[in-house]
Amino acid sequence: MLAREDEEEEKQLQKDRLAAAINALTKRKSMLESEKETIQQKPTMDLMAETKLFREDVFKRRYRAKSSVMDDMDFDMD
Numbered sequence: 001m002l003a004r005e006d007e008e009e010e011k012q013l014q015k016d017r018l019a020a021a022i023n024a025l026t027k028r029k030s031m032l033e034s035e036k037e038t039i040q041q042k043p044t045m046d047l048m049a050e051t052k053l054f055r056e057d058v059f060k061r062r063y064r065a066k067s068s069v070m071d072d073m074d075f076d077m078d
Contacts, residue, residue: 028054 032051039045047055 032054035048035051039047
């Protein structure tokens with residue numbers, strides 16, 4: 001009985017985490033779209049600090065993924 005309650009609690013936690021992640025992504029998307037419109041209206045405006053960090057994070061993730069794939073390819077060729 002206790003294990004079943006733990007499983008249900010874990011499922012609920014996963015649903016809550018997923019909902020929070022979706023909410024955060026929706027908020028970020030909205031912020032980026034808003035900033036994009038503002039920059040289109042005022043091209044000389046700088047990016048917000050949060051947007052700069054987000055872009056940097058995306059760049060780093062892509063670079064690491066690309067490096068990982070290249071390393072795997074090098075390993076396979078040996």
